[in-house]
Amino acid sequence: AQKITQTQPGMFVQEKEAVTLDCTYDTSDQSYGLFWYKQPSSGEMIFLIYQGSYDEQNATEGRYSLNFQKARKSANLVISASQLGDSAMYFCAMREIDTNAGKSTFGDGTTLTVKP
Amino acid sequence: IAGITQAPTSQILAAGRRMTLRCTQDMRHNAMYWYRQDLGLGLRLIHYSNTAGTTGKGEVPDGYSVSRANTDDFPLTLASAVPSQTSVYFCASSEEAGEGTGELFFGEGSRLTVL
Numbered sequence: 001a002q003k004i005t006q007t008q009p010g011m012f013v014q015e016k017e018a019v020t021l022d023c024t025y026d027t028s029d030q031s032y033g034l035f036w037y038k039q040p041s042s043g044e045m046i047f048l049i050y051q052g053s054y055d056e057q058n059a060t061e062g063r064y065s066l067n068f069q070k071a072r073k074s075a076n077l078v079i080s081a082s083q084l085g086d087s088a089m090y091f092c093a094m095r096e097i098d099t100n101a102g103k104s105t106f107g108d109g110t111t112l113t114v115k116p
Numbered sequence: 117i118a119g120i121t122q123a124p125t126s127q128i129l130a131a132g133r134r135m136t137l138r139c140t141q142d143m144r145h146n147a148m149y150w151y152r153q154d155l156g157l158g159l160r161l162i163h164y165s166n167t168a169g170t171t172g173k174g175e176v177p178d179g180y181s182v183s184r185a186n187t188d189d190f191p192l193t194l195a196s197a198v199p200s201q202t203s204v205y206f207c208a209s210s211e212e213a214g215e216g217t218g219e220l221f222f223g224e225g226s227r228l229t230v231l
Contacts, residue, residue, distance in 0.1 A: 004158075027216035031218055033218050035217075035218075035219065035220075039218075042141070043204070043223065043224070043225050044224055044225070045206060045208075045220070045225075047219050047220065047221075047224040050217045050219060051215050052217070073192075083182070091158055091159070093159075093178075093220075095218040101146065101164075101166065102210075102218060103161060103164055103174065104220060104222070105161070105175075105180075106151075106159040106160075107158050108156075108158045109156075109157070109158050114174065
């Protein structure tokens, strides 16, 4: 079974609107971390946001927030007030401390296109 | 600027040739990783090292080897390249495995084409 599932290969959003990128995960660890990374067309990987499995509050970083639903094992990324520069590939990743020695596993990504 | 430096940025290689991708970091991170990214897909872990002197296999280790002689350097070697190893390779580092958030810091990637 895939550890990280991103079911949306591609998403479109109108500039200035909000968009949610889906991510579900599978782990038996009690302690784990969830991440979102952005990969623009230039190819670099940019860290966006982190959520720890024990964090009770949803993480926020500027226009990014992570909708963490632990019981459903989902960690959706919400981007508010989309900008043209948000067009990129977005990867959800999970770091398992107990069963995977702290290594991170990535989903296949979602390509987001922001329309003017 | 502190971070991770990868070399070469891009390389075309004949099948059967040996190739080493270099990775150097100056953040004194203990954990380092090599991922490959194939077109339209996510990153898959090839090898990792939690501290200098130790290495481990990731999800797709076959055909690759690594070494970690010191904290800063983590080279990836393809002993005899094959076309299926055509990919973009990312080196990454993080704070000591099991501590901190585990955010990955990435190099800019090395695009390798094996003909």
